[in-house]
Amino acid sequence: MYRQVNVGTEDSYLQLIVWRDNPNEDLRYYRLKKSHPLASSAIKDFYVGDVMTGSNSLKEAVKIKDDLKTLLQSAGFNLRKWCANHERLLSSIPSKYREVKLSVDDSKDEGVKTLGLTWNPKLDHFRITTIWNEPTEVTKRTVLSDTSRLFDPLGFVNPAITLAKIFLQELWSLKLDWDEAIPMGLHTRWLQFRQELADLNRIRIPRYLETKNATVSLHAFSDASERAYGVVIYLRSVNNHGDIKVTLLCSKSRMAPLKTITLPRLELCAATFWARLTDRVTKILNMDIGSIHYWTDSQIVLAWTQSRPSLFHTFVANRISSIQLRVNKYI
Template sequence: MAYNRFLALERRLAKSLQTKNQYVQFMEEYENLGHMTRVDIDSISKPRYFIPHHCIVRPESRTTKLRVVFDASAKSSTGMSLNDLMYTGPTVQSELFTILLRFRLPRFVFTTDVEKMYRQMLIQPDERKFQLIIWREDSSLPIKHYQLNTITHGTRSAPYLAPKCLQKIAKENALQYPLGAQFLQDNFYVDDGIGGSDSLTTTMEIQQQLIHTLKQRGLNLRKWCANHSQLLQNVSMEEQEVDIDFDNDINQSIKTLGLTWMPKMDRFCVKVRLGSCSLATKRSVSADLARLFDPLGILAPIVVMAKMFIQDLWQLKLTWDEALPADLNERWTTFRNDLQKLDNMQVSRHVFEGYIPAKIQIHVFSDASEKAYGAAIYIRSELDEGRVQVRLLCAKSRVAPLKLQTIPRLELCTSVLGTQLTTRVKSDLKLDDVATYFWTDSQIVLA
């Protein structure tokens, strides 16, 4: 299986010299760094496993244009894959929603990334025979066999093992580098770290402690970005995510955990990039809606309309490539055109707009209709000179069940959704003592 897939890969690479050169360069680096080692296959005892591999090309990336992907879910001749026989492991890092939520509170923030994180963690030598690959630089050369020595992205346990190593490093450095260790513990999602504090001095200290904590274990931080120039003054241009000129380039943006962030303006920016669509089908609709990445619910009023459309579409039981009926096609075309108006919409990253509040309150609004229900959480902050500022923190929406429900029951559902979301937010942001108000127009809920 692995051999046949490798031959197919060679035929694909033969069609593009540039892609082939990048692939060869990637594998040469893999070997030169000691992340894989050539082996004599006859000396490798059974059981063993060969992982097929292919590439993903990302021309827009500043660091890695081509990435080799290892498919440990490919079935071997036994009918089982490596991933079929591996444990997944528990979740050890905070969820994406939690980390992005925390990112909205500090005044000064930075983002960074652990270079080649998975490949910095060695696995036990006697287990490397389950990470064998087939490779050669050119089809004119004989087939070579290699074993991968480090955690391999594509194996089921990798999303647990690599972050667990970061957690272990944080625990062991909690006394020597308390700020850096705490950041490593709470503000990393896989290999991406985002966060900061209200003090520029403290944020710079977090940054330096984080660098020292990881550097002593051979881990390098790169792709640095920040909303203040002093946080980048000791970072080389090669280690920065983008070339940000804090004097001129206001609209420069980066992707951080799926969101587009404009560090100079310190705002999130909505990017709508829909491809051309000559025929609306269930497949094309699903592909377009998958581009609406909105983990914090900033676009909840729009996303819930998309959810309602999907619900109606699924009831028709169409095939994936069957054209939509005329009425749904018209409805989708109108919605799709309106989506373009969201492009470049901006929302402040810092929920307090650059100020340090003297006092804050949480206000939760919930409401329901026959089709959908939702809840939104706002932060009310009291600033200097008695000024008051109210900003949306997050929201969540759901479509009503297909089985007809009464409005009072849906109002109760949305109030439950609001309280659950509030409990989650207050726990994630450690705001347990903050005054909280729930708002509803339903007398049933109030009673």
Template sequence: MYLQILMREENRDACRFLWWDGERRIRSYRLTRVCFGLKCSPFLAMGTVRSHAQRHEESAPRAAKEVLNNMYMDDLATSCNSVEEAQTLVDQLDSLLASGGFHLHKWASNEPDALRAVPAEKTARGTGGCPGKTLGIFWDRNGDHLTFMEPEKIRPQGGNTKRQMLSAAACVSDPLGCLAPFLVRAKILFQSLWEKGADWDEPLPEEVERPWVNWKQELADLPLCRLPRALVPVPLELTKRIELHAFWDASERAYGEVAYLRLKTPPGSVRVNLVAAKTRVAVKRLSLPRLELMGALTSARLIRFVQGPLRLDIRAISC
């Protein structure tokens, strides 16, 4: 993506580098394209893609809408109500972004017929039942659910230390908060080390090491956590009522909030799906009633945060 974007002439001198082949004199070159490693490169890449989509909102409205609303860096995730709609969207997205020099690949769908017209070399090559990865979360497209994997490396040199604790906890990617009750335990243990003044490479005290070892052992059970990918698993025209509900709770060590989407579909059936969750360790010197109020505040913020991206006709909100 980066190398498809030209750099302004006046900025190219800031991206000079020296090249020496070992025999001839040292040569000075400068980059003409946006390169990897610059802090501004992700912003420039996404800004360019979004600007390209905005310019084509009239000629390709659906594809432009998906790019503007559902694309994050080089990942685009969306849903369609039918195979035919998905096939049309694939063609529109491919044409829209190709016209700007951006060629889509690694297509994946839980419905194989949706990608029938896509060349095999442009599809994701997930084999052996191994789920693919999108936006930091593993997606098993055969069962159409989100899941998690045990981190491969969770034991850096040095044994159980504060440094190793932070490294291991950071290996678990959970942007939606599906593992919030599990990850908050690591946050609490990490906070307790700061309260004790432990150094980064100092062995953990026994009262912290024991629950930490248990936490690491439970990482092997992460694949057992499976959540449906689709928040609205039926066509929107079949839903009678959509509600958004948030709940929160607090203790002396942590507080958190969670948002659920409640769907009512004919003939009177109800579906409830997790939307997002967040946890925070408790700030010192705050009373339990104050922490309960903090949970209420953050749950209201969570509702506001998820309400916009959902873009659904939500009839009732409770918090």
């Protein structure tokens, strides 16, 4: 089983196979090689039991699909619920192994759900799908339940989720029991907010990133308030004709702690967040990125990040070091 796991070339000698047919023969040493390089590369696109991968060319995408299918079948893993945005990618897949009720020729805004997102193969976009029933009561328990249903791993609707978390933090500060009715003012606010959450179903995010024959740059923005801080990353591409396309990649946010922290320090926390997230996104994209731009409206943070960490107390010094460690390698 472990031999199915992709091992880097520099480490492959650690899994040599020593063999001989009889005791009188000399020992022979075999090094494992990847028989399906494209499929082996796509293996890293698995998350639990789902794989989401692709290519800039249809020919290569077909090759990835065939190799991935062959590689996993050799170990007894039969991939199911296939879905693609081109009919040729599905032509060799039996209907029983395809995602049901879905067709690339269907212009309806329907899609397949994976990792909390809904992807429409025909229109090739992501969207958030939520169904809200009329609540029978509003308590800390039901608010937490509703907030947990807003699963958005890439942060496409992060502002809305952050508002829900802020509301939940307010309830927590009131020290209410889980099933105790919340104050009328908060009750009305939550019902209004909950009603507006239905509009999230109207948001569409394009999946395709315009990177082929284009100059690509990343732009990471960070900001903070006394209630929360966060970061958002966009990919900007300019093709050979000078056409510019900007695509939302992801965003993340965190709540400010109940213990009061100065706004500059929260801005620094946001900047640390954006350095970490940008570093991770750059590694995941695995493409030639022409430039990376970090944006913040805090002059204090800009001054801190250009100073020596040893000049500050531990809180600030640790975060300056973290930012400089990740940002300086792209300069």
